Structures are given as structure tokens and as C-alpha cells.
Amino acid sequence: MKPLNQLILASTSPRRQELIASLQIPFTIVPSHVDEDTPSDWTPEQVVRGLALRKAQAVFDQLKGDRPEAVIVGSDTIVELDGRILGKPKDDNEAVSMLTSLQGRTHRVFTGVACIHGVTGDTLVEHRVTSVTMKPLSHSKIVSYVKSGEPRDKAGAYAIQGLGATIVESIEGCYFNVVGLPISLLTDMLEKFGVQVL
Numbered sequence: 001m002k003p004l005n006q007l008i009l010a011s012t013s014p015r016r017q018e019l020i021a022s023l024q025i026p027f028t029i030v031p032s033h034v035d036e037d038t039p040s041d042w043t044p045e046q047v048v049r050g051l052a053l054r055k056a057q058a059v060f061d062q063l064k065g066d067r068p069e070a071v072i073v074g075s076d077t078i079v080e081l082d083g084r085i086l087g088k089p090k091d092d093n094e095a096v097s098m099l100t101s102l103q104g105r106t107h108r109v110f111t112g113v114a115c116i117h118g119v120t121g122d123t124l125v126e127h128r129v130t131s132v133t134m135k136p137l138s139h140s141k142i143v144s145y146v147k148s149g150e151p152r153d154k155a156g157a158y159a160i161q162g163l164g165a166t167i168v169e170s171i172e173g174c175y176f177n178v179v180g181l182p183i184s185l186l187t188d189m190l191e192k193f194g195v196q197v198l
């Protein structure tokens, strides 16, 4: 397999763009705009792995005529509580109800990562899980956090990297997995494609 030294990030997420920049490898952004619906009986692992692959595959299909000498990276993040999957809230009311169910408890954040070799089409898919414990929160604190606007485009209606840091008590596992791109896992995957980060 030909070693590559460039990345294509199949994502509109500004957080993922910032995180991938930290690898100091040349990268470009090609948003995937895929339908994020999944069958209701899929497990959290199946959802994040399936959607990460769907995002990377959509960009690969779009570019494959050019056989880009780059690894295409797709990623997806969800929150799971009591077997229930929480994606991005559709409005502020749903954000309040998500945070009401998460406060004072421990939930799991799943992120799937898919890498596709732009020349050969070889594919790797992995995921990571991080446990996050949220502080107990009053209704007025939840409403005030939702009013900040931060929960809107975040799985589980919070952002640990922002004001959401003030409502998280502790985490167990990879922090960057919660933000949406587990950098350490991604690096291991890239090395399998011959992309050396260090």
C-alpha cells in the first residue's frame, strides 16, 4: 500500500477541524452531508461506526475518480444513557429534557472513526467509549445553559470543551473522544495506512 501524508476530513464540525489541525499534517475539508438516520435497533457502537463510515464513504465516492493521495476521515459522536441514544437536540426544549435526564448521572459518549485510503479504497473502522459524570443541576441552571446556545449542535446537548465544562464532574477515558475526534485512536489508525504523525 502506498504511504500517504495528507488527510481529507469528511466533516462540517469546527471541533473536528481544530482537532485534526493539531496533528500538523496537511488536510482539507470536504463535508459529507449524509443522511444520519439509522435503524432503531442498532446499538450505540453500530450507530457511530456505521455513520462514521457513511460519512467517509460519501466523500470517497465523490472523489474517487481523482484517486486522492490522502486518507479520508469520517467521524460520528453520540451519547448513550440507559440504552437510549441521544444525538443532537432538535430544539431548546429537547436540549432541556436531555440535560434533565443526564444531570447527576453517568452516561457514555461513543465516537466512531472511519479511515479510507483514497487510492486503494482500503477501509478501517474503530470506536471509543468515554464515561462522563454530570453534576446534579437545578432546572434553572439547565435553562440558563441552554439559553447560551451551546447545546444546539452537540450530541447530548452539551459541549465539554466550552461552558459545558462547568457542568461535568468527571470523565473516564479519552477527553477528545467526547469532543468528537479521539486523536490518539485516529493516529493509530493512520499509522496502519503508513501516515506517520511523529
Ligand SMILES: Cc1cn([C@H]2C[C@H](O)[C@@H](COP(=O)(O)OP(=O)(O)OP(=O)(O)O)O2)c(=O)[nH]c1=O
Pocket: 010, 011, 012, 013, 015, 016, 031, 032, 036, 055, 075, 076, 077, 078, 079, 088, 109, 153, 154, 155, 156, 158, 159, 160, 161, 164, 178, 179, 180
Ligand atoms: C458530547 C459532545 C459532543 N460534541 C459534538 C461533536 C460533534 O460535532 C457533535 C455530534 O454530531 P455529529 O453528527 O457526530 O457531527 P456533526 O454533525 O457536528 O459534524 P459532521 O457529521 O459533519 O462531522 O457533538 C461536542 O462538541 N462536545 C461534547 O462534549
